[in-house]
Amino acid sequence: MSELDETNKEILRLLCEDSRYQYTQIQKLLKKRGHSLTREAVEYRVKRMLENGTIQKFAMITDPEKLGYHLCAHITIQIADPDRCDEIGRWLASLPNTAYVHAAASLFDIGARIFFTDTRDLLSFLETLKKDSRIKSFTFDLIRKTYKVGPISPP
Numbered sequence: 001m002s003e004l005d006e007t008n009k010e011i012l013r014l015l016c017e018d019s020r021y022q023y024t025q026i027q028k029l030l031k032k033r034g035h036s037l038t039r040e041a042v043e044y045r046v047k048r049m050l051e052n053g054t055i056q057k058f059a060m061i062t063d064p065e066k067l068g069y070h071l072c073a074h075i076t077i078q079i080a081d082p083d084r085c086d087e088i089g090r091w092l093a094s095l096p097n098t099a100y101v102h103a104a105a106s107l108f109d110i111g112a113r114i115f116f117t118d119t120r121d122l123l124s125f126l127e128t129l130k131k132d133s134r135i136k137s138f139t140f141d142l143i144r145k146t147y148k149v150g151p152i153s154p155p
Helices: 006-017 023-032 039-051 082-094 119-131
Strands: 071-079 098-103 110-116 135-142
Touching: 006 023, 006 039, 023 039, 071 082, 071 119, 082 098, 082 110, 110 119, 119 135
Parallel strands: none
Antiparallel strands: 071 110, 071 135, 098 110
């Protein structure tokens, strides 16, 4: 069995639909899609993909508005000292209202999607960035609408 044969890809697609599927449910859905496995074989394959890092973790997706976040911004940052990129990336990632943080290679050093309770919350955060000597410059865009939040499934 190769790590990402068609059966494993189908398992991943199913888990992307709903990571709460139990092994028996996955086994039944696989059978409908032409893959005949036992429940134990499904469990083995999922555990192997967890062990080798193909599946990094199972996570929930929350509704930011129901948590009290009414604004979302995509923030791009130019770092004053490139050696501090990881430090700033880890700081942004530690914030509970940060959805993702990534380092980039061209137009900016770090990009982040961060949620805010209101305009005052956003402006306070932008002021923090402005005062941080590690940050050369930053831009932000308010996110009007999100079309996808979720895992990436195999091709």
